Every structure is written in structure tokens, then in C-alpha cells.
Amino acid sequence: MALIIREAVPEDAATILRFIRELAIYEKAEHEVAATLETVSSSIFGKGSVTRALICESDGEPIGMAVWFFNYSTWQARNGLYLEDLYVTPDARGLGAGKALLKKLAKIALDNGCGRFEWSVLDWNEPAIRVYEAIGAEPMSEWIRYRLSGETLKAFANT
Numbered sequence: 001m002a003l004i005i006r007e008a009v010p011e012d013a014a015t016i017l018r019f020i021r022e023l024a025i026y027e028k029a030e031h032e033v034a035a036t037l038e039t040v041s042s043s044i045f046g047k048g049s050v051t052r053a054l055i056c057e058s059d060g061e062p063i064g065m066a067v068w069f070f071n072y073s074t075w076q077a078r079n080g081l082y083l084e085d086l087y088v089t090p091d092a093r094g095l096g097a098g099k100a101l102l103k104k105l106a107k108i109a110l111d112n113g114c115g116r117f118e119w120s121v122l123d124w125n126e127p128a129i130r131v132y133e134a135i136g137a138e139p140m141s142e143w144i145r146y147r148l149s150g151e152t153l154k155a156f157a158n159t
Helices: 010-026 037-045 097-111 126-134 150-157
Strands: 003-007 051-058 061-073 078-088 117-119
Touching: 003 097, 010 037, 010 051, 010 061, 010 078, 037 051, 051 097, 061 097, 078 097, 097 117, 097 126
Parallel strands: 078 117
Antiparallel strands: 003 051, 051 061, 061 078
8 A cells, every 4th residue: 555645736625624624523622623615725725825735645545634834943044844734534544644744744844945844742642742753853842832813813913
């Protein structure tokens, strides 16, 4: 069974949305998904989008995805690659799809002169953490991630 990693195309929007919902269920946050087919299509494939996606296939069937974008490091004065979400369907876990997606992203980062390849993981997601540590990734425990969203974001922006 050969894995194929390819750039996502607009026709993959429904598959990406399905994977987003499956990931949200796994992360116990399905109620937080506001994405629709239209918003996935426009935000990943629309004019001016900075977001990109990869699809992993096995025997012609999509089994996983990675959604990513370039960010920037002021200290390095170089772009970085930020992995927003990586997901592999439960039936396909253990086939190496996650590692294959990570390796493809690492190559994209190097091909584009990126100084970093970063992502976040929930602290309880032990299977993912084991994969990340197995490839040599290191947790950044000295950094605390902050977020403004929803009504709090609106309120702050409008004060």
C-alpha cells in the first residue's frame, strides 16, 4: 500500500471539511467548528489565500491532511512553516501517513528557505506527542500560547 502526498486542490474542500470535523470530534471540540464548505474553499483556495493544504492518499482514497501556512521569525529574519492541523483517519493510523505528511512539510520548509517548522499539540494527545518526539521534534515548554477570538477579539479591537 503506497502513500501519496499531494497538494490539495479546490475539489478537495469537502474532504478537508470532513477531516476538520473528524479532528474536532477527536479533540472533543466539535461544537467549536464554524467551518463550512464555502469558508474552507475560500480560505484555502480563494484569491489571496495564504493557507495551503496537503492530502495523503492510500489506494486513491484520502486518508489524511495537513493544513499549513508560512509565518515569520523576526529573530531569524526568515519565514517559517506553521502546521495548523494534521489529521489521519482512525482506520489509517499506524500506516505512516502522519509521518509522511510531516516529512513532506519539512521538505517544503527547506525548499522555501524556512528557518523553522512548528505546530501545537494538545497536552493530552499522547499518540501525536509520541510521533513528534520520535521524529526529533522538541516541545517549547517556555512559551505560553495566547489567543483572542470571537466576542473578546471584537471587543478588544473596538475599544
